[in-house]
Amino acid sequence: LPALLAARSHGLTTAVVPSEQLGEAELVEGLTVWAVADLAELVEVLNGRPVCGRPVPALAPTTPDEEQAPDLADVEGQQSARWALEVAAAGGHHLFMHGPPGTGKTMLAKRLPGLLPDLDDSQALEISAIHSLAGHDLHDRLIRRPPFADPHHTATVAAMVGGGARIPRPGAISLAHRGVLFLDEAPEFGTSVLEALRTPLESGVVSIARSGATVSYPARFQLVLAANPCPCGHYGVPDSHCTCAPMMVRRYSQRLSGPILDRVDIHVAMTSSGASRLRRTAGPAPESSSVVRARVLEARDRQRRRLTNTPWRTNVEVPGAQLRKTPPPPAGLDLIDDCIARGRLSARGVDKVLRVAWTLADLAGRDKPCADDIASAMGLRQVETMGGAA
Ligand SMILES: [Zn+2]
Numbered sequence: 001l002p003a004l005l006a007a008r009s010h011g012l013t014t015a016v017v018p019s020e021q022l023g024e025a026e027l028v029e030g031l032t033v034w035a036v037a038d039l040a041e042l043v044e045v046l047n048g049r050p051v052c053g054r055p056v057p058a059l060a061p062t063t064p065d066e067e068q069a070p071d072l073a074d075v076e077g078q079q080s081a082r083w084a085l086e087v088a089a090a091g092g093h094h095l096f097m098h099g100p101p102g103t104g105k106t107m108l109a110k111r112l113p114g115l116l117p118d119l120d121d122s123q124a125l126e127i128s129a130i131h132s133l134a135g136h137d138l139h140d141r142l143i144r145r146p147p148f149a150d151p152h153h154t155a156t157v158a159a160m161v162g163g164g165a166r167i168p169r170p171g172a173i174s175l176a177h178r179g180v181l182f183l184d185e186a187p188e189f190g191t192s193v194l195e196a197l198r199t200p201l202e203s204g205v206v207s208i209a210r211s212g213a214t215v216s217y218p219a220r221f222q223l224v225l226a227a228n229p230c231p232c233g234h235y236g237v238p239d240s241h242c243t244c245a246p247m248m249v250r251r252y253s254q255r256l257s258g259p260i261l262d263r264v265d266i267h268v269a270m271t272s273s274g275a276s277r278l279r280r281t282a283g284p285a286p287e288s289s290s291v292v293r294a295r296v297l298e299a300r301d302r303q304r305r306r307l308t309n310t311p312w313r314t315n316v317e318v319p320g321a322q323l324r325k326t327p328p329p330p331a332g333l334d335l336i337d338d339c340i341a342r343g344r345l346s347a348r349g350v351d352k353v354l355r356v357a358w359t360l361a362d363l364a365g366r367d368k369p370c371a372d373d374i375a376s377a378m379g380l381r382q383v384e385t386m387g388g389a390a
Pocket residue numbers: 230231232233234235242243244
């Protein structure tokens with residue numbers, strides 16, 4: 001797919017592909033594609049024999065679209081984390097979920113792509129090309145939904161950002177392009193692997209140097225981090241016993257500090273609510289993804305309209321200097337000043353609060369953040385212990 005896209009952009013009009021790749025090749029419009037079964041057939045075709053009938057695909061393609069995407073209706077309780085996920089989806093914000101094992105961090109992360117807008121045609125081609133290059137079977141159709149990548153914490157730098165012996169393959173961050181990159185047990189990832197995320201988080205692109213050449217892949221992903229409170233997972237959890245040395249607990253929480261968390265606008269602390277996820281408590285059933293997604297799409301529309309004539313489309317992209325051009329209402333300003341005075345908010349933290357407050361206003365259908373939005377945005381950064389004041 002990427003080869004044919006490149007061929008088309010260089011003005012070529014005809015391409016020959018192996019017959020089993022015809023379906024994928026036909027996703028590129030405006031190109032005549034010849035499918036041949038083997039080199040002998042190619043020679044015949046090049047000697048003037050007409051390309052005979054289209055080969056029948058060996059296997060009936062499965063239909064990934066019909067696979068049920070995980071739904072938020074399955075997640076009981078965790079109201080604040082559900083809300084954080086919705087806000088993250090609405091503004092494109094990176095999200096950090098912090099809490100003991102079994103609180104539903106992974107369940108929620110897997111449901112984020114289902115809240116995001118469909119990919120448009122050019123995004124669908126771009127993302128399908130990346131996945132084709134990674135050797136994924138596209139089942140002869142374009143990827144239309146934001147992808148989800150969740151590399152294991154033992155992933156190498158090459159697996160994360162791309163690499164390989166001869167032709168560098170896209171890594172997890174490119175497979176998550178315009179979708180979600182989920183790092184479960186984030187502090188367990190190698191320091192160099194986490195470090196390798198810094199530049200792509202800034203630029204949305206990753207460059208891989210090989211002898212004599214550099215390959216660049218797009219990598220504009222929404223990052224979701226999950227972390228346990230300590231290596232054993234029980235630190236600070238009521239009615240449980242942490243077996244980690246105090247030094248280990250501190251080191252664990254510091255592993256994520258700095259440049260990565262600097263980019264994460266929303267922090268949410270999750271608590272184990274016993275069996276609440278299994279036992280339906282009184283009250284309405286949890287909202288489904290489609291209900292939440294409708295609000296997210298409306299909030300995205302508001303952003304797009306407001307950010308017309310700017311280089312940005314979602315709140316996460318808007319730089320601090322731009323955010324500060326629209327001062328919050330006096331009551332919101334007082335809140336911020338108070339937090340700064342008490343050392344609970346840094347200059348960078350202020351930008352994050354403003355950025356999230358805009359998304360809250362977008363979700364509520366307001367033209368700009370009110371004082372309540374500022375207060376709620378502060379509430380979405382409640383994990384100050386992990387990595388210090390962020
Ligand atoms: Zn522990």
